[in-house]
Amino acid sequence: xxxxxxxxxxxxxxxxxxxxxxxxxxxxxxxxxxxxxxxxxxxxxxxxxxxxxxxxxxxxxxxxxxxxxxxxxxxxxxxxxxxxxxxxxxxxxxxxxxxxxxxxxxxxxxxxxxxxxxxxxxxxxxxxxxxxxxxxxxxxxxxxxxxxxxxxxxxxxxxxxxxxxxxxxxxxx
Amino acid sequence: xxxxxxxxxxxxxxxxxxxxxxxxxxxxxxxxxxxxxxxxxxxxxxxxxxxxxxxxxxxxxxxxxxxxxxxxxxxxxxxxxxxxxxxxxxxxxxxxxxxxxxxxxxxxxxxxxxxxxxxxxxxxxxxxxxxxxxxxxxxxxxxxxxxxxxxxxxxxxxxxxxxxx
Numbered sequence: 161x162x163x164x165x166x167x168x169x170x171x172x173x174x175x176x177x178x179x180x181x182x183x184x185x186x187x188x189x190x191x192x193x194x195x196x197x198x199x200x201x202x203x204x205x206x207x208x209x210x211x212x213x214x215x216x217x218x219x220x221x222x223x224x225x226x227x228x229x230x231x232x233x234x235x236x237x238x239x240x241x242x243x244x245x246x247x248x249x250x251x252x253x254x255x256x257x258x259x260x261x262x263x264x265x266x267x268x269x270x271x272x273x274x275x276x277x278x279x280x281x282x283x284x285x286x287x288x289x290x291x292x293x294x295x296x297x298x299x300x301x302x303x304x305x306x307x308x309x310x311x312x313x314x315x316x317x318x319x320x321x322x323x324x325x326x327x328x329x330x331x332x333x
Numbered sequence: 334x335x336x337x338x339x340x341x342x343x344x345x346x347x348x349x350x351x352x353x354x355x356x357x358x359x360x361x362x363x364x365x366x367x368x369x370x371x372x373x374x375x376x377x378x379x380x381x382x383x384x385x386x387x388x389x390x391x392x393x394x395x396x397x398x399x400x401x402x403x404x405x406x407x408x409x410x411x412x413x414x415x416x417x418x419x420x421x422x423x424x425x426x427x428x429x430x431x432x433x434x435x436x437x438x439x440x441x442x443x444x445x446x447x448x449x450x451x452x453x454x455x456x457x458x459x460x461x462x463x464x465x466x467x468x469x470x471x472x473x474x475x476x477x478x479x480x481x482x483x484x485x486x487x488x489x490x491x492x493x494x495x496x497x498x
Contacts, residue, residue: 294419295419296418308453309453310453312453313457316446328457328460328461329461330460331460331461331463331464
């Protein structure tokens with residue numbers, strides 16, 4: 161744990177004006193950074209001798225609605241050589257969420273970034289193929305956003321059977 | 334000297350005899366005894382569907398020897414599993430490619446009514462896109478339930494009118 165904190169401080173020493181916060185929670189250390197410097201910080205993490213985080217383990221989006229900045233993207237970097245894991249986090253505003261893409265550093269960031277775009281509407285700048293991956297291509301809205309309607313159907317019971325039955329969109333032959 | 338007593342028509346008269354029936358019934362009998370289901374395993378129900386066809390349950394007893402992977406060679410679509418809204422146009426397209434007469438069996442809760450997936454991404458019942466003949470409840474239904482559903486479908490087909498539709 162102290163080892164992880166020292167790694168996080170190393171990033172802080174290298175980019176003092178970029179690192180906003182270092183959070184430790186139950187053994188996981190997260191470094192919150194400015195999104196404009198994401199690529200520089202990740203390149204440093206990957207290439208530095210003592211960090212050597214050559215694998216992007218995971219990448220995910222978060223919606224903090226109605227707080228502002230609304231969105232966050234969470235990166236888990238892992239070092240295969242030294243076997244340590246550090247998290248990076250960048251915030252993006254709700255009205256125009258754009259985050260730099262990491263596909264130039266790790267090809268494995270391609271599909272996770274498309275998934276985050278599909279589910280949250282966060283655009284990744286510099287991504288070679290920024291389009292939906294899970295939902296149909298003509299889908300409107302971003303389903304994992306907290307203000308997106310769940311879209312469920314009213315459950316049919318005996319007391320409302322007739323009313324629900326009338327609304328059901330049955331197909332014709 | 335013969336020991337057994339044979340009372341069949343054939344042994345008495347030496348001819349095969351005459352059976353009277355209607356053309357409807359004969360055609361429907363032919364249809365039910367040679368059904369060609371199409372593979373449409375989408376989720377865990379497909380495992381039960383496979384086991385219904387394997388040696389232990391042996392669905393070929395009902396004239397369903399093998400599943401076809403092509404819609405053009407099949408007349409029964411067993412939709413086994415939840416259908417997402419992305420999959421729905423594909424399902425409808427495959428249904429349209431099947432030659433008539435064709436039937437649809439919705440296997441399991443998910444494709445009958447949405448099941449536990451009551452949300453934006455899953456079709457709330459496959460009857461929104463294709464006309465369903467038989468719904469089989471269960472999550473997933475056991476092979477016995479699937480075979481019961483197929484026998485229900487056979488009963489339904491036997492009542493169909495072929496020419497006066």
